[in-house]
């Protein structure tokens with residue numbers, strides 16, 4: 001069923017909260033020493049703890065806690081000085097113990113915020129909490145459709161769940177929040193944040209209420225969105241559905257909806273487990289933890305400059321356009337590359353243009369990150385200098401860049417080997433110019449009769465004859481001189 | 487607080503225990519006695535007692551982030567009732 005956008009829409013205000021699950025990229029799992037690795041043969045990264053065998057005991061990976069503290073600090077949250085782990089009880093075949101180890105009343109971090117841009121203003125999105133928990137295994141449907149198959153490799157992967165306050169007021173705000181959250185997490189280096197691999201997952205809560213009403217409407221929970229774009233689309237759909245149900249005099253039922261990306265609609269998740277009673281209680285297998293100031297301070301000292309601060313600095317320190325600065329900051333590797341390059345070659349705008357333009361294009365085409373390129377900041381600025389000095393044109397410069405990346409060689413070497421340097425030598429250019437002038441007497445007459453713009457045509461002809469290698473500035477100058485008889 | 491038959495049915499369902507109807511009365515009484523026994527705690531004055539989540543006074547037990555060998559696939563599947571394609575085979579899960 002399709003729910004069209006209506007003008008009535010403006011009568012209602014959406015209230016949205018998001019829950020993001022992030023897999024941490026520690027070397028081992030959260031409560032055992034199995035490798036925390038994606039893509040291994042099924043059930044080969046498992047041990048008695050993973051399988052929930054009697055007599056096995058979970059022990060917390062210190063690195064997972066440090067990462068969670070790091071995330072908490074980056075989200076401007078308060079780190080609890082006392083934390084503990086609790087059991088969240090439910091039955092599912094991918095959960096061997098019959099409970100998930102999570103955190104209930106004493107999460108690692110609470111009461112934080114992230115800022116997003118809403119129109120021209122900044123808006124604070126409250127972070128209610130961020131807690132550690134273990135991931136579950138993976139169940140797959142057998143192709144015969146008669147049974148399910150369970151792989152426990154993912155069991156015990158460290159997760160941090162980041163829960164916002166219901167502060168988001170539109171699907172666009174939700175989308176913007178997710179993007180800045182992801183970028184922040186990427187800067188922290190605690191996860192690869194890859195939604196396709198499931199290392200970052202997002203659920204949403206949505207309700208609507210008449211504009212001006214304080215009480216919240218009944219919410220539904222949205223699951224199964226595989227991209228931020230899908231989160232936005234699912235929220236847009238669900239808002240329209242809520243509106244039309246309410247306008248038709250109906251009531252929203254509090255339930256979980258699954259987003260179907262191909263049908264572009266939400267569907268009720270029919271499940272007997274709908275009325276969850278998780279019966280949280282402290283996990284007696286895990287001791288409680290205290291987090292002291294020393295630990296928090298040492299993690300704080302490791303925090304990198306975060307993307308929003310970096311953007312502000314790039315705009316002021318290098319006087320970049322907002323467009324260029326955003327492209328650089330959107331990838332911490334790119335931002336670092338930029339600053340290293342500017343140290344070698346202080347024309348920041350030129351360097352930014354090359355990175356945001358040709359280099360970004362190459363990254364896109366080659367589908368690799370910037371640290372995967374056979375390019376150093378020094379090698380890039382050598383190329384930029386060649387273009388600025390007129391050794392090669394801008395266009396040929398881009399071609400040289402491609403060859404540098406293919407061959408891992410420097411600009412100088414490639415320009416030499418391929419004979420790509422612009423011809424700026426007077427005698428070589430005059431030979432071409434003489435030919436062009438002889439073949440275009442009419443144009444020459446036009447120029448002589450006071451139409452100097454016609455020289456452009458001759459420059460074009462000469463460029464063609466040179467195979468694109470002539471220096472156009474120089475050509476223009478020499479043609480003008482020749483015709484003027486100087 | 488007393489335990490009703492409905493409570494017992496609910497807890498049995500959560501624990502996936504198939505409780506025969508004829509056992510319901512007996513379990514309701516037994517569970518009721520246990521809950522009543524624990525209720526004695528409510529008579530105590532606990533104003534100056536900190537909530538405890540763990541009975542042993544130990545904290546901050548960590549593991550370092552170093553990989554140790556896992557089980558092999560055949561070792562992990564040795565406890566499976568049924569296995570297929572390297573996985574634990576279970577009754578069909580329908581979401």
Ligand SMILES: [Zn+2]
Nearest residue numbers: 032034047050
């Ligand atoms: Zn394990």
